[in-house]
Amino acid sequence: MSIRVVVADDQELVRAGFSMILDAQPDIEVVAEAGDGVQAIAAVREHRPDLLLLDIRMPVMDGIEAARAVCADGDCRVLMLTTFDLDDYVYDALRAGASGFLLKDVRRDDLVHAVRVVAAGESLLAPSVTTKLIADFTSRAAPPRPLAPPSERLAVLTGREQETMRMMARGLSNAEIAQEMVVSEHTVKTHVSNVLTKLGLRDRVQAVIAAYETGLIVPGDLR
Template sequence: MISVLLVDDQPLLRMGFRLVLETQPDITVVGEAGDGAEAVAQVIALSPDVVLMDVRMPGMDGIEATERIARDHTGSRVLILTTFDLDEYAFAALRAGAAGFLLKNVEPAEMIAGIRTVAAGDGVVAPRLTRILIETFTHHTGARPASTDDPRLDRLTDREREVLIEMARGLSNAEIAGELGLSEATVKTHVSRILPKLGLRDRVQAVVLAYQTGLLRPP
C-alpha cells in the first residue's frame, strides 16, 4: 500500500482528494494537514510514502515544509500541487527537494499515476509546465542560467549528456529511445548512471539542473 498525507489549507479540497485516492486499492490516505508545520509533524508521526503538498498556506508554507521533509525525512517524498499563478513557488519547492508537481485541476487518473510514480522513487515531470516554471522563475527573480561549464556536466559522456537533454525536455525513456535510436533498456541504463554522477535524486532534479546550467534553455 502507498500511504499518502494530504496537505492543503482548504478542507474541501482535501476531502475531494481523499475521495479520489481512496477508490484505489493500492493507496491509503493516512492523514491530513492544513499548513506546513502540521505537515512536518504529521510526517514525523506517520512516515507517509507520499506527501501531496499545497504551496501557499498560512504559517509555514509548502516550500519550507518541503525543504524540511526532503532534508530530514527522506522516506517521505513530496508531490507539489500548484496553479498557473503560483509557478515560481512550485519551482522553488522543486529546488527544495520536491519529487514533482501537478496542477490542482489535474485529472484524477493523472494524480493517481503521479503518486504511484513518486512512491516508486521517480519524479513527475510535465515538460510544458516545467518550461513555464523555469521561464516564470527567471522572469520574476532576474536569475539567468549558469554556463554549461558546470563541473558536474564534465562527468557525463557525450551520450549521457544527450540523454539528459531529452530528459529535461520531459521525454519518457521510451520517447528518448525513439529520439536517439537506442533501446529503452539502454536509455534506462544511461539514466541510472546520470543521476548518481550528478548527485541527483530523480528526473525532476535533472530537469532543474539542465535549465540552471544552461544545458537546455527555456523557450
C-alpha cells in the first residue's frame, strides 16, 4: 500500500516541488495540496491521508493550529516544514502533536526518508541536533503546568521504563539504548511501547517533551 500524503505550503513552487518529489516514489502518493492551514485541515478530513507535510508559517491559519486540529482529529501524522533550524515555532509545533520537522532546504532523499519514517510510526528525533533543539526550546519556553506532579505522572512506569524514557530524551536509538542497558532491541522496543502507552503519548517526540516537562531530564543533559 502507498503512503498517502497531503502537502501544505503557501508557496506554490515549494508545494509543487515537494509533491513532485514524493509522487515520483513508488510507495508514496500525494492525494492533495493545500495553501493554508484551513485548506490543510479540510484536505486531511476529505482524503484521510497517512501523513500531512505541513509548513509552520502559513496564512489564514498557521501550521501549529492546523497540526493541533489534525492530531486531535485522527490518526494522520504530521511532519512540519520550517525555514530555519531555530524557528521559534518548532517547539510549539512538537507540543501540538507533530512527529518531527524538516528544513525547507532538505535534500530530496532526506525528504523521502522522513516521510517514510514518520508514516511508519516513528519520529525524526534520533539526530542529536533535533534533541538539542528540543532541549533549547524547552529551556526557553515558559514551562507548562504538568498534568500531574512529576512523581505521580511517572509513577506508572517501572524503573527500567523510566531509564528507557531518559535515554530516549537524550536522542539514543533503540540499538544504543539496548547497548547501554545490556538488553536486546526487542526488550527496548517493549519498554518504549510501554512508556508511550502508559503515559498516553503518540510517539517518541512526545515522550521527549514529557521527559523534560516532568523533570526526568533537564535541558543540556544529553550525555
